[in-house]
Amino acid sequence: MVVNSYSFLLFFTVVFIVYYLPVLRRTPRFQNAWLLLVSYVFYGFADWQMIPLLLGSTLVFWFVGRWLRREMDQGHRVAASRITTLGVVLGIGLLLWFKYLNFFAESLSLLLNSIGLSVSWTTLNIVLPIGVSFFTFKLISYVIEIHREHIMPSSDFLEFAAYIAFFPTILSGPIDRPDKFLPQMKTVHTLDYLLAADGCRQILWGMFTKMCIADNLAIITASAWESYESLPSTMLLAAALLYPVQLYADFDGYSNMAIGVGKLLGYRVNRNFDHPFLARNMAEYWRRWHISLTGWITDYVFMPLNIAFRNLDNWGVVMAAMINLVLIGLWHGANWTYGAFGFYHGLLFIPLILSGAFAKKKKLKANDLGLPHLKDFGWMLFTFCLVAVGHVIFRAADISEAFAFMESLCTNGLSGASIIDAYGMLYILFALALIIIEWIQRQQEHALQLQRFPLFSRRPVRFALYLLIILLIITFTGRSQAFIYFQF
Amino acid sequence: MERQEIFSALQEIFMDVLDLEDEVELTDETSANDIEEWDSLSHIQLIVAIEKRFGIKFTSLEIMKWRNVGEMVDSMQEKLK
Secondary structure (H helix, E strand, C coil): CCCCCHHHHHHHHHHHHHHCCCCHHHCHHHHHHHHHHHHHHHHHHHHHHHHHHHHHHHHHHHHHHHHHHHHHHCCCHHHHHHHHHHHHHHHHHHHHHHHHHHHHHHHHHHHHHHCCCCCCCCCCCCCCCCCHHHHHHHHHHHHHHHHCCCCCCCCCHHHHHHHHHCHHHHCCCCCCCHHHHHHHHHCCCCCCHHHHHHHHHHHHHHHHHHHHHHHHHHHHHHHHHHCCCCCCHHHHHHHHHHHHHHHHHHHHHHHHHHHHHHHHCCCCCCCCCCCHHHCCCHHHHHHHCCHHHHHHHHHHHHHHHHHHCHHHHHHHHHHHHHHHHHHHHHHCCCCHHHHHHHHHHHHHHHHHHHHCCCCCCCCCCECCCCCECHHHHHHHHHHHHHHHHHHHHHHCCCHHHHHHHHHHHHHCCCCCCCCCCHHHHHHHHHHHHHHHHHHHCCCCCCCCCCCCCHHHHCHHHHHHHHHHHHHHHHHHCCCCCCCHHHHC | CCHHHHHHHHHHHHHHHCCCCCCCCCCCCCCCCCCCCCCHHHHHHHHHHHHHHHCCCCCHHHHHHCCCHHHHHHHHHHHHC
């Protein structure tokens, strides 16, 4: 049940009406219990066989959290550190088991076969539970934040379980943090009209980017990848440049819908994107792309590594950044391409760290015409191209395919079949429009926050715009594609 | 060491490491949100400078716990007793 479907609309209508019934608004517990119930129903629709795993891991971490705090209260520092390590190992173990064990088994048997040891390894058919990469990260951060004394363990299992299974974000994030989210569960939510209206706009914008841009660009990029050996370089270049926009429109579209649904329930969900294509270098790009994941890894991997390597100066930062980015790459799945993708980004960080440009957060300012300064624009383009190269590795089935695609892109010449028809051109215009809107709305959380434009303060104008977007969605909706990030 | 002494030494270290042009008045509540130049990387440089200046060593957990200058100074006082 995806967010942009009729079944979700029906499901959410029921959720929404019951959630705000006076009887549920008596105490936060009633609303949390309802959220928990519907979140499990929602997760059950996606993968009912994995409900015991979700419930079991939630229970274990709830107990670990309470146990940890008890030891901390008694001043048992060593025991507390050990319990935290246990929590982290359990969480990582869950991920490794479901996500990476097949890959390790296959890689090991390949390695053994290549050195002459004949091994016939039966592939372990472990099914990847949907959302596991997202909810295990929430579980791990819960234990670490208790240990760092930033939160107290939740005393209410209902509340904790509803946080972990919160249906708008369980399948594909954004990855929420307990210190920001759990306090929101302690109050009764009455319908906040302004927040809910903003949520609706955010959902509408998310639907537009997902259904009109991502799903349509997907057709162009998929056909380029299907027959890259024979297509002209121009087409492959177009596909390579369009893929980052497709991925963004897809995942940002999903995130906007998830955050918007959260707002309708009165929740402020973690942000996932901050206009990544306006980044002027790779460090800035990673501060703007998939923020809920990069923020998590920064707090729990990069900073501890940086602290551990603090006497090695810049090379300590280089090592920490490299490990960090390879892990971000591998988080996407068990494939060498993701590792190589992370390594590639790690390499791009080295000059930034050594030159000191890594940490500098220069504010993005417009010139007198309201456009980016030429120098900034040049760096944005350059960064975008570096991102596009990285995404060739990301998109390829394996490393050799990534190289083959690159080789074809450089050597296939200019003549040959086109994969972009008149509609394709239109969708490319949509993609360009998206990037221009990103610039105009760079200070806003999403494109439809239009309060600063006097024109849109008039209700009929605003509604005409929403209607136009709805018509665009109805007219140009692409062949429905699964959300790319559901596979991670 | 008196809290006030630690604060004035920190003031110098902050000005130096973060390369601040204007004087900042550090208080217990000052956090990275209040000083633009104070980010995750300069934070590490600050820690190295503090450890060197005071001849102390923080654990990773202590560093990750701090949420403002006050908590940082608490840790330092503990070590300088």
